[in-house]
Amino acid sequence: MFKCQRCVNKAVIHVTEILGPGQIEDIHLCENCYKNLLMSQLQEQAPSQASAEQPSAHSKTCPACGLSFQVFRNLGRFGCAQDYEVFEEEITPLLESLHGQVRHVGKSPRRAPLSASQRAELTQLQQQLQKLIREERYEEAARVRDRIRQLEGGS
Structure with missing residues (x-):
């Protein structure tokens, strides 16, 4: 069991950052500290995106975590579970191209359990x-x- 690296709470989110060749950093955070980290990353991204992005009627933002799709694309991860629903239209083609389908079906046991x-x-x-x-x-x-x-x- 890990403790959060920013407070005394139990870590429930474990992130492995790949910094470069042979450089890996493991981060263990509680849910609240993770949200704060994500929000700070979002704020860092926002000024550079504001100048690079033209406002669009189609730009969505998650009401729960404030993540925009552009920030998701830059960070490579969602901010909360609700993002899957908010950005469904945008991620569907991405999932189809990566996995060949958009529904996770899991694996089946080689032999079915006996009745x-x-x-x-x-x-x-x-x-x-x-x-x-x-x-x-x-x-x-x-x-x-x-x-x-x-x-x-x-x-």
């Missing part, structure tokens, strides 16, 4: 297998073993 009826069948088959082995009925035991492997998802 209650399959678990019951598996338990019954394992007991039956033990009984067939004790009775030395090996051909039937091999068939039951194969069914167990099939249920377990093995080969």
Whole structure:
């Protein structure tokens, strides 16, 4: 567990800054200090952007953290979770180009978990297998073993 590097609270945000070749800095901050850091970065960016950017009716700002899309593009990170909704139109093409889709579907297990009826069948088959082995009925035991492997998802 890390403490915030700016106050005594528990750090909940961990940022790794890549400063250059072989230069990495880890920053551990509480939520409040992170917001303050982000706001100071936003304020540093604002004067340079004001001269470089022409005002646009399409320039959006997050009502929760004050982040503009241009600042997001310069910093490479959002200020809060609400930014995903506020800048949805702008980030959708970016996500499509990076990931090929805009919806995270995650990974699926290689074999699906067994249903209650399959678990019951598996338990019954394992007991039956033990009984067939004790009775030395090996051909039937091999068939039951194969069914167990099939249920377990093995080969």
